Amino acid sequence: MPELSSQQAVGIDVSAVADTADPVHRFYSVLGSGNIRAALIEPSGLPPARLIEVQSGDWGKASQHAAAESWRWAGVWAEDLGVDLEINACLERRGAYLILRTRVRANHPELPSHAPHYWAADRPERHIHDLFGIRFSDHPDPRRWTRHQAWDEHTFPLRKSLAVAGDQPLETAPDCDYPFLKAQGASVNEIPVGPVHAGTIEPGHFRFQAIGETVLHLEERLGYVHKGIEKLAEGRDRAALARLAGRVSGDCTVGHTWAACMAMERAAGVEIPLRAAYLRGILAERERVINHLGDLGALCNDVGFLFGYYEFGRLRELWLRENLAWFGHRLMMDRIVPGGVAVNLSQDRAERMRQSLDALRRELDELITILDANSSLEDRLVGAGLLATDTAAALGALGFVGRASGQTFDVRKDAPYAPYDRLPVRVPLEDQGDVSSRFWVRYKELRAALRLLEQMLRDLPAGELTTVWQTPREHAAGFGAVESWRGEILCYVRFGEGGLIRRYYPRDPSIINWPALEQLVLGNIVPDFPVCNKSVNGSYSGHDL
Amino acid sequence: MLRLYGKIFKTGVLTERVPAAAKPVPARAEGPVPISAEVDETIQRAGERLKTVVDRRFRGSLAIRQVDSGSCNGCELEIHALNNVYYGIERFGVHFVASPRHADILLVTGPVSRHMEAALKRTYEAMADPKWVLAAGDCGACGGEFGVSYASCGAVANVIPVDGVIPGCPPAPIALIRGILDLLAR
Ligand code: SF4
Numbered sequence: 187m188p189e190l191s192s193q194q195a196v197g198i199d200v201s202a203v204a205d206t207a208d209p210v211h212r213f214y215s216v217l218g219s220g221n222i223r224a225a226l227i228e229p230s231g232l233p234p235a236r237l238i239e240v241q242s243g244d245w246g247k248a249s250q251h252a253a254a255e256s257w258r259w260a261g262v263w264a265e266d267l268g269v270d271l272e273i274n275a276c277l278e279r280r281g282a283y284l285i286l287r288t289r290v291r292a293n294h295p296e297l298p299s300h301a302p303h304y305w306a307a308d309r310p311e312r313h314i315h316d317l318f319g320i321r322f323s324d325h326p327d328p329r330r331w332t333r334h335q336a337w338d339e340h341t342f343p344l345r346k347s348l349a350v351a352g353d354q355p356l357e358t359a360p361d362c363d364y365p366f367l368k369a370q371g372a373s374v375n376e377i378p379v380g381p382v383h384a385g386t387i388e389p390g391h392f393r394f395q396a397i398g399e400t401v402l403h404l405e406e407r408l409g410y411v412h413k414g415i416e417k418l419a420e421g422r423d424r425a426a427l428a429r430l431a432g433r434v435s436g437d438c439t440v441g442h443t444w445a446a447c448m449a450m451e452r453a454a455g456v457e458i459p460l461r462a463a464y465l466r467g468i469l470a471e472r473e474r475v476i477n478h479l480g481d482l483g484a485l486c487n488d489v490g491f492l493f494g495y496y497e498f499g500r501l502r503e504l505w506l507r508e509n510l511a512w513f514g515h516r517l518m519m520d521r522i523v524p525g526g527v528a529v530n531l532s533q534d535r536a537e538r539m540r541q542s543l544d545a546l547r548r549e550l551d552e553l554i555t556i557l558d559a560n561s562s563l564e565d566r567l568v569g570a571g572l573l574a575t576d577t578a579a580a581l582g583a584l585g586f587v588g589r590a591s592g593q594t595f596d597v598r599k600d601a602p603y604a605p606y607d608r609l610p611v612r613v614p615l616e617d618q619g620d621v622s623s624r625f626w627v628r629y630k631e632l633r634a635a636l637r638l639l640e641q642m643l644r645d646l647p648a649g650e651l652t653t654v655w656q657t658p659r660e661h662a663a664g665f666g667a668v669e670s671w672r673g674e675i676l677c678y679v680r681f682g683e684g685g686l687i688r689r690y691y692p693r694d695p696s697i698i699n700w701p702a703l704e705q706l707v708l709g710n711i712v713p714d715f716p717v718c719n720k721s722v723n724g725s726y727s728g729h730d731l
Numbered sequence: 732m733l734r735l736y737g738k739i740f741k742t743g744v745l746t747e748r749v750p751a752a753a754k755p756v757p758a759r760a761e762g763p764v765p766i767s768a769e770v771d772e773t774i775q776r777a778g779e780r781l782k783t784v785v786d787r788r789f790r791g792s793l794a795i796r797q798v799d800s801g802s803c804n805g806c807e808l809e810i811h812a813l814n815n816v817y818y819g820i821e822r823f824g825v826h827f828v829a830s831p832r833h834a835d836i837l838l839v840t841g842p843v844s845r846h847m848e849a850a851l852k853r854t855y856e857a858m859a860d861p862k863w864v865l866a867a868g869d870c871g872a873c874g875g876e877f878g879v880s881y882a883s884c885g886a887v888a889n890v891i892p893v894d895g896v897i898p899g900c901p902p903a904p905i906a907l908i909r910g911i912l913d914l915l916a917r
Contacts, residue, residue, distance in 0.1 A: 336845035336882055343881050352881020360849035381850050384829035386797045386810050389847055410846045411801045414882035433876050436805025436901065480808075493735060499815040500745065506812070516903060517805055556734050727803045730844075 209255075209279045210236045216251050224248070232665040232678075233452060234601065235276070235283035242288045245273070246298025246324065249286070249307075252277050257284065258582040258595070259304035260698070261676050262311060263691035264318045266346045271295055271318060275307075276676055276693070281600035283667060290320065292345075299325040306582050306698050313731075317344040317416070332409045332730065334361035343417055350417050366405050369395035374402065377712065381410045388726035392715070399711040404704045412730040419690035424450050424524040424655070427679070427687050432519050434692050435728030440466075440473040441670025442692055442728075443522040445677035448603070450524050453664030453681055454656050461649035462526035463604035467642050468539075469518050469529070471635045474671035475546075476505045478632040481723055485625055486557075488717040489566035497553055501546060508542060526652030536643050543636050543643075554629065567622035571718035573706040574619055583702050584695040585673020586631060587722050590616045590623035597669035606669075609641055619706075621721040631671075657685040672696065672725065694728030746819040784915050785824040789835060793825045793915070796834035796858070800851045800890075801883060802841030806868040806901040810838070818904045825911060831857040836911070839891075840901075842870045842877040843884040855891045863894045865914060867907060872896035 210226070217224040222244045230237035240248045249259070257277040265272045270289040277284045290297050299322035300307035311322045312331035319342035330339070336358045337343055343352060368376070375396055381389035391407035415434060419427055431446030432439040444466055451458060458466075479502040486494025506516040513521050513529045521529045531539070557563060573583065578591035588595060596613045598606040614630035616623035658681045666677040673695030682688030699722060707718045785793050799807055813820040814827075828834050831854045843851055855864065866887035869875035873896075874885035887893050897910035 334846040348881070350880050358845040358848045358884075360853075361846065381847065382798055382854055386799075386807055386827060388799050388802070388804055388807065389850065410850070411799070411841070411844050412846055412882050413801055413842060413844050413877045414880045415877075417882070418877060418880060430876055433803040433805070433900075436803040437808060439803075439805065480811075493739065496816050497738070497742070499812075500742070500817070503812060503815050503817050510903075517808065517901070519805070519900065552734075552738060556738060559734070725804060727801075 209257075209282050210238070210284050213252065213255055213257065213279075213284065214238060216255055217248060220247065220251055222248055222251070230285065232285055232663055235285050235665045237285045237287060239287045242273075242290045242297050245286075245288050246300065246302065249275070249300040249303045252286070253303040255279070259300065259306045260582065260674070261693035262300065262307060262314060263678055263689075263693070264314050264320060264344070265680065265689045266292065266318065266344065268292070268346070271320060273297060273314070273320065274678065275300060278595075278601075283601065283665070285665070295320040296323055297321070298323055301325050301327070304582075305580055305701065309701070310697060316342075318342050319345065329365060332412050334409055334412075335359045336412075343414065350414065350420070361407075364407055366393045366407070367395075367403065369402055371397075373397050390726050394712060394715075396712055399713070401707050401710055401712060401715070404707050404715075406700055406704060408700065408726060409730050411727050413727075415731040416689075416691060419687050421682075422687045423685065424687070427690060428522065428524055429520060431677075431690075431692060432522075434731070435672075435694055435696070435725040436517060436519075437477055438473070438670050438672055438675070438694070438725065438728065439517055439519045440469045440522060441668055441672070441675050442677075442694070443520070444470060445666040445668045445670075445675040445692065446679065446690070447522055447524050448666030448668065449664035449677040449679040450658075450681075451664065452666065453662040453679055454658040455662075456525055456653055456656055458526050458604075458653055459650040460604065460647045462651050462653075464642050464646050465527045465529060465531060465651070466522055467605040467609075468531070468639060468646075469513070469521055469527070470668070470670070471639045471642070472505065472509065473518060474635045475632055475639075476502050476509075477671045478628045478635075479505065481720065482625065482628060482632075484720050485567070485621070485717060486563065488720050489563065491560070491563050491566075494553075494557060494563070497549075501549055505542075505546075508539070512539070523652065525655050526650070528651075530651060531646065536646065540640065540643055543640055547633075547636060550629075550632070564622070566714075566717065567625055568620060570621040570710060570714050571624075571706040571721055572618075572620050572709075573702055575617055577705055578619065578702065581702055581705075582698055584698050585669075585671070586624055586627045587699050587702055588673065589614065589631075590627040591619035592617040595674070597667050597674050601667060603668065605642060605645075608645075609638060611638070621717055624721040661688075663689075670695065672723070672728075673699065692728070692731070694725055696724035696726075696729040700724045700729055745816045746822065747817050789824070791824055793823075793836065793911075794828040794834045795825060795836045795838050795911070796828055796831045796854065797838045797840070798851055798854050800839050800841045800847040800871075800887065801844030801877070802868065802870060806840035806870070809901045809904050809907060810840070810867070812904040813907060818908065820908060820911075823908075823912070831855075832859060834858055835862060836914070837862065837864045837891075838867055838911075839864060839871050839887045839893075840867050842874050842879075843887055843890045845882055845884060848884055848890055851887075851890055863914060864891055865910060866893050866896045867899075867902055867910070869898055869900040872898050875900060 227237040260276040262275045316333035377394040380391040389410040395403040432443040434442045483498030575592035599611040663680040676693035680689040879885035
């Protein structure tokens, strides 16, 4: 259940702390006055993120202070260092990223949980428990999460002592006995759905408790497409990691590859050429456009408005074909490489892309007039799947899901990176929080992406496409944050010997956003679940890793 | 409403003839046969041949059940595209169904994650004979970027019998159409 972070402020006198302009310094002094032994490490080694180390016993209290100070909880990952396990939680406030770090003994891995203070920490901590064996002592939900039956409860695949091959049982049993929350009562019925769904979508399980047609409770059970991405990354070289990152979530291949390359480049101290940054921006905005087009169409389809489905699908296909013609791949996989990009854009193609922007704008003008006048569409979208602004804030909802519920955060604007640091990024906002809001926010983002593309084509600087790579020293780490079409992607990379990857953790926005679906579907009728689900469109693969 | 009809009229019919393959893909000697386009005739003709096969053996309609057994979702995007106005796969008598019991072909994407192993087997077992399995994408064909690990069984053929594979990461819609047509036309 969501707990509003502001309600956790009890007992902490924040007014005593000087309101310094730097939120990290401010938080550091808050920790000090809360009798928490913390060390602000400068330089952090993970720029632009800052780093504060705390004792493992203070881990939970530190997060309580963070919640009271309105830091957004953005992710957590662990790393096996041999004798110790290192745990990093990522927080964000006003565009400043802060890594909170601690260590526990590998043979006694116990740590207070962040979940009592941050709703979003619930499943990521369970993921860490299942893969590293770290016990979060006061975690409100002790059930397994990513682990089904492929390995047992005493095996922790991300410990270095375990081979990537694992034990390889002859056959993996289905995960039948997961203890779902049950509702009791004569008129309550339970509806299990998945993992194999009726349509062509990714696998996951949804357990509904319904009264008649109305959803009383929904519980998600994910982890079906867990492929061991974090483990598979270990020992790869930089090019192979970029390829793997491009397959964390295929619909977001540009976003994840960019985040991974950004983290690797920062670890290696490599700066990419400005032209490469602009080309990455062009690829990323094109990815935003094709996914928004596809999903606007799919939302129309889910409420039986086939005209919209076919028209948006047609526009999407045209852009996919342009991707193939200009960049050599319909989804633009593997076009971003460590140190730069593997594509170029001639004057001639840039001109054709400009024309295509105009063409799409004209088509959208025409379509949106028709959609706007169509009351049957409005009937189905308005008021469905409501995510209240305070629920979205408590969760730290990302991307268009957050922005349709009043959350303004956008990495491109709040923690800008090249090329967005030199572009006027407009972040559209809605605050109704229903399916309709998410539909319209995405439409507006689509228009904003077209403007950004136009500007990037105009400003596209001359220069190199890649920069000379420098092998990072052993243990060099890097942090990446990009705004993909789905929202903020975080990425952590640490190198080992010989420029090979020692640790890779991608935090897909879906990891944060999935719990939002459980909330926004409440009170809706079961047949509206597909459109509610589509309006969030979480990635199963990006979540399950 | 008039505007809507106007737009439909203006957009017109966009469904395309499927062009011939650009390059021949040699068939492998053993294992599941990679589905390649026949280079000496257009797919349109292969499609017509298929229509004959579908008409004779499937009473005019071929049903596909798709299962993602661990894909990155890239393959799904291209399978979705088969239903857009340009490809319109239903004109070949091919359609996607919700129940494996209605399906002639199981189209599987992704490496098979160990957590999906049982669900994939059950889906396969739920299909009535005769049935065919197509593994789409490099992951389904050979394990792709993920291979075999503590969490993944690798290629689809490691879990259920596979009749043909469609390579590509992801295979473009045109490659998927050729793969389906070729499986049944051979
Ligand atoms: S073949 Fe490529 S696109 Fe398809 S599931 Fe595998 S990685 Fe994703």
